[in-house]
Amino acid sequence: MNKKVLYIGGFELPDKNAAAQRVIANAKILHEICEEVVLAGVGKDQGQVEFLSEPQSFDGILYYNVKYPKGYKAWLHYITTIEYIIKLIDKHAITHVIAYNYPGFALYRLHNICKKKGVKLLSDCTEWYEATGSPIRRIIKKIDVSLRMNTVQPKLDGLMVISDFLFDFYKDKVDNIINVPPLVDLSMKKWDIEVVANKENAINLIYAGSPGAGQKDRLDLIIEALQRILKDTNLKIIFTVIGITKEQYKANFNIKDDCFTAIDSFVNFKGRLTHLEVLSQVKASDYQVFVRDENLTTSAGFPTKYVEAISCGTPVLTNSAGSIVNFYEQGKTGFLLDNSSLDNLVISFKEILTKEIDIQSMKAYCKNSKMFDISNFKNQFIKFLEKA
Structure with missing residues (x-):
């Protein structure tokens, strides 16, 4: 042309x-x-x-x-x-x-x-x-x-x-x-980056993005839900947060100092990383995780983090906000979370994280789908x- x-x-x-x-x-x-x-x-x-x-x-x-x-x-x-x-x-x-x-x-x-x-x-x-x-x-x-x-x-x-x-x-x-x-351009080498396999007996979850003060991603609800699950089960969970520091999280979501003792035991705030470092961390994780309230901002947009996770070969745990449902297959590209209340979010997290799942098959399906190429x-x- x-x-x-x-x-x-x-x-x-x-x-x-x-x-x-x-x-x-x-x-x-x-x-x-x-x-x-x-x-x-x-x-x-x-x-x-x-x-x-x-x-x-x-x-x-x-x-x-x-x-x-x-x-x-x-x-x-x-x-x-x-x-x-x-x-x-x-x-x-x-x-x-x-x-x-x-x-x-x-x-x-x-x-x-x-x-x-x-x-x-x-x-x-x-x-x-x-x-x-x-x-x-x-x-x-x-x-x-x-x-x-x-x-x-x-x-x-x-x-x-x-x-x-x-x-x-x-x-x-x-x-x-x-x-x-x-x-994404899947011909770029960054999408085939080699990562070290997870050898820890833990479920590795990751959030990579910019949550703002909760108007987009409810990072606070995820952390509180996971905190409850860890109290009620014998699960070992490592939650890596990229894009925001602990101090920024505290300020953005008005978190009190005394809440961080429990959070520090399973949440690892890494702040901002290079794009290649982010992809490497996402690829090494079991699931990318985020939840969004229904509002003008989330309805009008489409989360890049979802696209990059699927393209890396990492399934996603999220709610059904926006246009994600057009590119989502239950049990293949991830699982839907119910964020209508904190109690329901805890229940849906627990159902997913406590059942036997062939995570490697899900990862292969996501990687081979090439749906966003x-x-x-x-x-x-x-x-x-x-x-x-």
Whole structure:
């Protein structure tokens, strides 16, 4: 296809956050079917450099970084500016721009510019967060999100969404729309990394992600449920938590100091690790574990941690929130947890962890399913661009 695509957004390239994982995977499909693909993300280590004039490369794909906004003034500038995007459109003779969860004010301006230049503007929409922060920041953010979700995106040349919730919201508003979960490139060596087999007589559970203050993942409920199970059974459980430190967990979930004595006996907080280290830890575990309350944030999104666990060959214990059920097979890719109450969560955990399960067969099934590999979605991307 003689199309040149610019993919823009708040992703930390090449692989520093979940957003970057999604964009890189999508970009690899685009790289295969388009004449050129250019990425423009953000960098937290760029010092005072607002825009890098020279691109870098990852797996043959060019990418630029702009300075990550720090402070109110920088954030306000980021959600309104599009000057660097215009420079890249002109420099690379771009025909299509894909905006990843782009700020509404900037997206509105970009839509007008793209119409004048004859450039197709599409959106990759993966979230619908409630506004947080100071009162002024919440007001601005709420207006910006509403502008993006309700006004600008329905007017674009195409919309890529990550969940059934977003697809149902836009299907009657947008003619050109596709539903694409987070994807992975299974040809990369990191998915076949060798790990040391678990020789301990313990059930190894892992959480790898960013729970926030409970608005996404209820890490506090998991730990409390496991704590109860350990009191009532002879099970030995090791729960590894990646992405958050013990101090952050304590602050985010308002945990008292006297609760940590029991927690320390089975929970290992590792904080942030490299992506390769995370995958290695996940692959070595028996199950990835997370539970989510039903709300706007969890309904609109799709957990990257689920995709990466299955792709690593690790089954998942989770509840049925969001679009996971489309890619879930009971007893094969994992087991569903009942998080309607803490008591029910304890019961469902106990039923799973105390019965005889051939975990190696489940791991092999997950690994061989390849359900999130980029090769399965190539035709969708071709039709998406052709229709724009």
